[in-house]
Amino acid sequence: MREYLRVSQDRSGTQRSPNEQHEDMLSAAGRKGWAVHPKPYRDPNRSASRYATKAREGFNELLSDLESGSFDADLLGIWESSRGSRRTGEWIDLIELCAERGVKIWVQTHDRVYDPKNARDRRSLREDASDSEYESDKTSERMLRAMRANAESGRPHGKTIYGYRRVYDERSRMLIEVVEHPEQAAVVREAAVRVLEGDSFYAVAKDFNERGIEPRRPAPKRQNVGWTPAAVKQMLTMPAYAGLRQHQGEILEDVEAVWEPLIEPEVWRKLQDVMSSRGGKRGNNWPASHLLGGIARCGVCGAKMRTGKQNAGSVRHDKESGEKLKRETYITYVCSGTPGKTGFHVAMKKEHLDLLVTEVVLARLSRPDFLARIGQHDGSVDAARAQLLDEIREHREWLEKVREKASEERNLTVLFDQERRINPLIEAAQRKLESVAATDPMIGQLAGAEDVEARWNELDLLTQRRVIGLIVEPRVHRIGRGWNGRKGINRDRVEFAWK
Structure with missing residues (x-):
């Protein structure tokens, strides 16, 4: 079994x-x-x-x-x-x-x-x-x-937002009010002011970590994880800090939240403009030279992995002169670590991770059902999704009307008959919806190739990186028990988060 x-x-x-x-x-x-x-x-x-x-x-x-x-x-x-x-x-x-x-x-x-x-x-x-x-x-x-x-009443839903705390009735456990958190609210305001004044997300994260400020989402089981640039940016994009209620990605302009803003709405909107204007100005146009740099992530803190050099073997000396010989090195993928904190969490030999990820991705692309599962790129994908969603909704609305009618007339025969007819239609539409996906044309070409590996080897490095980035996020974890000192590829260290 x-x-x-x-x-x-x-x-x-x-x-x-x-x-x-x-x-x-x-x-x-x-x-x-x-x-x-x-x-x-x-x-x-x-x-x-x-x-x-x-x-x-x-x-x-x-x-x-x-x-x-x-x-x-x-x-x-x-x-x-x-x-x-x-x-x-x-x-x-x-x-x-x-x-x-x-x-x-x-x-x-x-x-x-x-x-x-x-x-x-x-x-x-x-x-x-x-x-x-x-x-x-x-x-x-x-x-x-x-x-x-x-959302329509301006009340919170889900987890308490960083910077606020909720006050509940001791008996009924009903929410009474949402108020500022005595320490966290100041952190949100400081981050907003500093970014508006020109500080980078990295600089803010580094300073918060050096000052020992607890991160928004502490992870007690992980080590050395604190504020990151992405966490600072994500925090400052939240409409809740401007006292705005959001529902399904849309800000409800005519709804007044039950909590007071930590950042004035006008200031928050200016902050969004400032942050969005930074998007294309940072970074560089240098060509990538490694397959998984910036794609693979640390399995401990989630940071992107960069490349670095590692010494190979022990120090050796020339037999005649006794001079120290230059040590051989190899390239590794290394966790970028947390801003303001020393050290990193994981590292893995570049050739091992490249080989393992390539092997798994090619096996995935070679599956007979790959295209059926991921769908092919098509300009009408969004329209197809909308049509299928409408079809499913209409079927369910019809069944709900039948249920109400059957309940009024105390006649379940019609209900059972309609459920028998309509449920298969809902299931069929749902299966189609799950298979429809907007996908890069190169993925379709690869998956449809007679020899996927041969076609892959014809691609340049940038295209290979694009394909990997679209379908999977490799996560490298720490070396497990029994692997210290052993050579070879440790496959158990790598987790594949398929997209």
Whole structure:
């Protein structure tokens, strides 16, 4: 048996973490006499609904291994059906792949093994996926209604914004007011004034770090992470600091927020003009000389990685003269570190990271379903997206009207009939929507080439960098246990965040 372990964010503490799922399944497998594969597929803190914003690397690897025949087991174990997927179309793809490869599916909470080749089992699995997707849709709709209501009333939604604190009623826990944070508000104002006066984001971040000011989003599990230029800029672009309420990316001009601005609206708008005017003036036109410089990121702090030189081997001396010989060097990708703080977090030999990333990207581009998943560049992509979204919305609005009518007449027959007819149309439109993507033409050419590797080798360095930057963000983590002193490529250090 090989496991797929997933959990979304667990703020309530009631969900089962991947490790807990693993322990439960390992124990049950032991009682049943099943051998468990040593390498489960994992997706911690990953949603499986259509509203997810992060790719599920573990699930994609699972599908890829099933397609290539390298799954290396005859049983797929999941803790419950919703852990697999909350998208009906995606779940059906998994079922079909398992059926083709002769892989059965064990759902631990059901304590049952399903055979995808069996029509009744296949129907049960599909129904579970449909139910999970429906629950996901209901949750999303409730959240959207709450967000919309809060926006229209000028009330906050989500996490407390840096620079403010919320005051709640001790009994009801209802929000009373949003007030300035005694220390953080001054930091926001200072950053705004300094940028308006010409300071760079880097200079502000460096000064804040040297003064020991806690960053907006402290990460206690990470080391040496503080303010970064990107964090300063992102903070100052937030309309909330001007007392403006934003909803779905749009500033609601006719809505008055319930909190006082830290930056006057006129000053904040001037600040946006100043920051946007800097965009094209900084940087240079030097040609890139390394494949992943500025593309790969540190897995600890998220900073871009630059190139640097590293000494190879120990110091040697000339046998005759005794003079110290010049040491050989090699190029590495190094974390840029945090402004105002010494040191960096990770480094990896350039040739190792280049080779690994190229190998994985080419394997991804060579997949038969790559174009179907990412879509091809087309001038009408935005129109196609809008049309599909309208189609889905119209179908759902129709079903809602049918539900209301059925409730009034106490007649569920019509409702069931319409759901049977309309839900497949919604699913089909959703699958099309997921496959439509505005993509660089070069990616389409590469994926459609007979020999992807040969076509890749024909590209110049800048084009290769562009392709990699469009489809993946490699993240380099620290050396794991057992690798100190070892040579060769440590594949476990590199995480691939697919776009």
